[in-house]
Amino acid sequence: MAKQNAFYAQSGGVTAVINATACGVIETARKHRDKVGKVYAGRDGIIGALTEDLIDTSKESPAAIRALRYTPAGAFGSCRYKLKGFEENRAQYARLIEVFKAHHIGYFFYNGGNDSADTAYKVSQISGRLGYPVICVGIPKTVDNDLAVTDCCPGFGSVAKYVAVSIREAGFDVASMARTSTKVFVLEVMGRHAGWITAACGLAAEKAGDAPQILLFPEITFDSDKFLARVDQVVKQYGYCAIGVSEGLRNAEGGFLSESGLKDAFGHAQLGGVAPLIASLVKDRLGYKYHWAVADYLQRSARHIASKTDAQQAYAVGKAAVELAVKGRNAVMPVIVRKSNRPYRWAIEAADLKDIANKEKMMPREFITADGFHITAKCRQYLSPLIAGEDYPPYRNGLPDYVKLRNVAVPKKLSTGFKV
Amino acid sequence: MAKQNAFYAQSGGVTAVINATACGVIETARKHRDKVGKVYAGRDGIIGALTEDLIDTSKESPAAIRALRYTPAGAFGSCRYKLKGFEENRAQYARLIEVFKAHHIGYFFYNGGNDSADTAYKVSQISGRLGYPVICVGIPKTVDNDLAVTDCCPGFGSVAKYVAVSIREAGFDVASMARTSTKVFVLEVMGRHAGWITAACGLAAEKAGDAPQILLFPEITFDSDKFLARVDQVVKQYGYCAIGVSEGLRNAEGGFLSESGLKDAFGHAQLGGVAPLIASLVKDRLGYKYHWAVADYLQRSARHIASKTDAQQAYAVGKAAVELAVKGRNAVMPVIVRKSNRPYRWAIEAADLKDIANKEKMMPREFITADGFHITAKCRQYLSPLIAGEDYPPYRNGLPDYVKLRNVAVPKKLSTGFKV
Numbered sequence: 001m002a003k004q005n006a007f008y009a010q011s012g013g014v015t016a017v018i019n020a021t022a023c024g025v026i027e028t029a030r031k032h033r034d035k036v037g038k039v040y041a042g043r044d045g046i047i048g049a050l051t052e053d054l055i056d057t058s059k060e061s062p063a064a065i066r067a068l069r070y071t072p073a074g075a076f077g078s079c080r081y082k083l084k085g086f087e088e089n090r091a092q093y094a095r096l097i098e099v100f101k102a103h104h105i106g107y108f109f110y111n112g113g114n115d116s117a118d119t120a121y122k123v124s125q126i127s128g129r130l131g132y133p134v135i136c137v138g139i140p141k142t143v144d145n146d147l148a149v150t151d152c153c154p155g156f157g158s159v160a161k162y163v164a165v166s167i168r169e170a171g172f173d174v175a176s177m178a179r180t181s182t183k184v185f186v187l188e189v190m191g192r193h194a195g196w197i198t199a200a201c202g203l204a205a206e207k208a209g210d211a212p213q214i215l216l217f218p219e220i221t222f223d224s225d226k227f228l229a230r231v232d233q234v235v236k237q238y239g240y241c242a243i244g245v246s247e248g249l250r251n252a253e254g255g256f257l258s259e260s261g262l263k264d265a266f267g268h269a270q271l272g273g274v275a276p277l278i279a280s281l282v283k284d285r286l287g288y289k290y291h292w293a294v295a296d297y298l299q300r301s302a303r304h305i306a307s308k309t310d311a312q313q314a315y316a317v318g319k320a321a322v323e324l325a326v327k328g329r330n331a332v333m334p335v336i337v338r339k340s341n342r343p344y345r346w347a348i349e350a351a352d353l354k355d356i357a358n359k360e361k362m363m364p365r366e367f368i369t370a371d372g373f374h375i376t377a378k379c380r381q382y383l384s385p386l387i388a389g390e391d392y393p394p395y396r397n398g399l400p401d402y403v404k405l406r407n408v409a410v411p412k413k414l415s416t417g418f419k420v
Numbered sequence: 421m422a423k424q425n426a427f428y429a430q431s432g433g434v435t436a437v438i439n440a441t442a443c444g445v446i447e448t449a450r451k452h453r454d455k456v457g458k459v460y461a462g463r464d465g466i467i468g469a470l471t472e473d474l475i476d477t478s479k480e481s482p483a484a485i486r487a488l489r490y491t492p493a494g495a496f497g498s499c500r501y502k503l504k505g506f507e508e509n510r511a512q513y514a515r516l517i518e519v520f521k522a523h524h525i526g527y528f529f530y531n532g533g534n535d536s537a538d539t540a541y542k543v544s545q546i547s548g549r550l551g552y553p554v555i556c557v558g559i560p561k562t563v564d565n566d567l568a569v570t571d572c573c574p575g576f577g578s579v580a581k582y583v584a585v586s587i588r589e590a591g592f593d594v595a596s597m598a599r600t601s602t603k604v605f606v607l608e609v610m611g612r613h614a615g616w617i618t619a620a621c622g623l624a625a626e627k628a629g630d631a632p633q634i635l636l637f638p639e640i641t642f643d644s645d646k647f648l649a650r651v652d653q654v655v656k657q658y659g660y661c662a663i664g665v666s667e668g669l670r671n672a673e674g675g676f677l678s679e680s681g682l683k684d685a686f687g688h689a690q691l692g693g694v695a696p697l698i699a700s701l702v703k704d705r706l707g708y709k710y711h712w713a714v715a716d717y718l719q720r721s722a723r724h725i726a727s728k729t730d731a732q733q734a735y736a737v738g739k740a741a742v743e744l745a746v747k748g749r750n751a752v753m754p755v756i757v758r759k760s761n762r763p764y765r766w767a768i769e770a771a772d773l774k775d776i777a778n779k780e781k782m783m784p785r786e787f788i789t790a791d792g793f794h795i796t797a798k799c800r801q802y803l804s805p806l807i808a809g810e811d812y813p814p815y816r817n818g819l820p821d822y823v824k825l826r827n828v829a830v831p832k833k834l835s836t837g838f839k840v
Contacts, residue, residue, distance in 0.1 A: 014596045044599035072593065075596075079601070169436075169493075176493040176495075177433070181500050187718075294712070298718075300593065392812070398808040399588060399807070
């Protein structure tokens with residue numbers, strides 16, 4: 001293949017380290033100038049390709065690109081936009097290829113979750129059929145840690161570290177106040193379908209009595225009587241109780257607790273917020289004073305407390321993606337393979353996109369204790385290395401000195417637009 | 421005065437650095453063994469004194485005491501328990517003196533806010549009258565930054581840093597997602613009566629368009645039309661909008677917005693949570709997709725991202741308190757005096773407790789922009805040095821290695837109890 005440009009896009013919810021992956025892609029591509037021309041990024045993800053809104057990353061200085069390694073969120077913008085099946089919407093794929101062709105793009109790097117792996121896989125198959133074969137490499141990213149094949153997902157380790165650190169700190173706080181004030185603290189965390197992030201809260205509890213004493217997983221149907229009995233027991237035994245709860249906690253009917261009736265002042269159903277619900281249930285039935293927190297975006301953007309392991313893996317998959325592409329590997333994804341637990345060793349290997357596309361890795365039941373309220377030793381063994389190490393960003397004026405790129409647009413070459 | 425023991429108690433809501441103050445007190449007392457015997461801490465604050473539940477800090481190793489410097493929350497327990505006026509409840513004061521006398525306590529260090537300064541002042545006056553004069557030194561602590569005389573309050577700088585870092589990071593996140601998803605993000609922070617913490621969010625916005633674009637202060641009556649117009653303008657101009665809101669935001673009638681009608685699934689008024697209210701107002705009236713976070717205890721316990729300035733000042737006031745006491749200074753508080761802004765220089769000086777007791781320092785109106793939605797340059801100049809510097813705790817297994825003390829009880833000497 002002659003020297004061609006590359007297209008890189010970020011997809012779905014961003015993370016504390018997805019830009020570290022972008023950094024790995026761009027820095028590695030710059031080392032392979034014989035095979036890779038410019039790296040164009042999609043402004044707001046794949047939408048940037050469809051609308052021919054490309055960002056020329058060659059306009060960014062080496063220092064700016066290096067700074068991506070410690071800058072959270074999506075430097076080029078991301079989007080929630082899923083390409084349909086080829087038969088349902090040929091126009092999307094035809095447009096993508098049209099834009100790739102116009103800009104001499106021969107490499108497509110798609111940095112996202114299950115959906116994105118599926119899209120990258122489809123493009124890898126369809127581009128040839130449309131007469132313009134493109135090398136497609138998926139790159140893993142998701143705080144939900146639910147991608148198949150890879151041992152873990154870049155982005156997850158840093159959220160895991162954030163929630164574990166946060167609930168440890170809040171636990172210390174509540175323990176100090178419990179005599180006359182707050183006895184129960186509830187932290188709501190992300191993970192609508194799988195309890196990986198909730199489980200990570202459990203890492204903070206290393207000894208009996210440590211916070212959090214109770215975890216509420218989306219995998220375990222919420223049983224209020226059983227839960228309240230446990231809270232009461234914990235408060236009586238340790239003086240206070242810290243609880244980590246998944247936003248995706250479900251009731252016996254299978255519905256989300258967060259949608260079970262919280263109304264705002266205007267009478268509208270209040271979306272999100274299972275923590276206040278759990279907290280007021282405790283107050284109502286047990287009479288304990290409570291506090292609650294909802295971490296929301298803070299958890300997935302918290303680059304200031306990123307896991308070093310996670311940041312290194314995020315960079316490594318970006319680097320490996322380019323190395324695979326220049327070797328001509330198509331329809332693959334660099335994945336993280338765990339080589340050993342103690343010491344923790346990992347390597348990057350290539351997996352086929354078709355084995356990853358649209359699959360969802362759930363948390364094994366054996367990672368949750370029999371009573372459903374905590375994590376097992378096996379879970380701890382899996383999670384612990386993922387939060388290891390700190391990787392602090394530089395600071396200026398007391399604040400993390402994150403980079404905002406110039407994001408210079410590539411001049412358009414097509415006369416047609418595309419409606420997304 | 422012959423060599424006497426000291427009593428130290430933590431009061432009210434704890435902070436990320438109140439234990440650094442405890443560390444300063446204990447380490448400094450250990451250097452003045454000629455004048456100070458043992459340091460006894462109140463278990464759960466002043467309640468420990470009233471119930472003769474004292475902790476013997478001499479049973480803790482130097483390493484454990486040193487670790488207090490980077491351990492958040494109250495290592496001996498704190499409480500919300502205000503001593504009444506002397507005339508209203510002589511029994512409380514008589515009991516305090518009885519316990520002090522029984523344990524040869526000649527120094528009383530009370531680490532808290534306005535109320536605690538008042539209590540320390542009262543004890544300084546009454547102990548002599550009751551025939552057992554005690555040297556009373558208040559030590560400043562409060563995340564609310566509302567103590568009089570002192571330039572700032574230990575505990576505040578670290579919350580300030582936490583909220584500024586968090587809203588910067590979440591702002592990066594929302595900016596990436598805004599094209600197809602979340603356009604408005606709301607972070608709720610502490611500070612029911614004064615907007616110091618809300619103001620600190622504003623430090624993250626260094627350039628036009630930076631998050632947060634809007635701040636909602638407890639000092640400024642909430643005007644929904646004006647607010648919504650501003651949100652709409654910001655979203656149209658920058659693509660997204662990040663908002664920092666005080667838990668103490670009030671409506672035109674002077675009531676807390678958070679108490680204006682949020683009902684939970686059980687039909688009970690939901691306390692706390694102005695962020696979801698603001699967010700759903702935006703959704704309802706402007707149609708923008710939103711996310712919200714409530715930091716709650718995470719902000720005041722976040723020792724992992726403490727301000728170095730704050731941690732140093734917290735230690736310094738503890739150290740100074742003991743130095744004042746051994747010099748025989750009674751009814752005083754070591755306060756922080758700002759000597760210059762650039763470079764930021766500060767010193768510890770002694771102030772009279774009576775000038776601090778029960779006073780509340782509000783945020784000057786000139787610290788808030790004329791439109792009420794942001795901070796002024798003057799405010800920035802005041803706040804900026806307080807979040808300067810990082811002071812990371814040590815980590816073990818990927819988590820901050822905070823200390824839990826043994827907290828060995830001092831044998832009781834009195835046959836009587838006291839009901840609190």
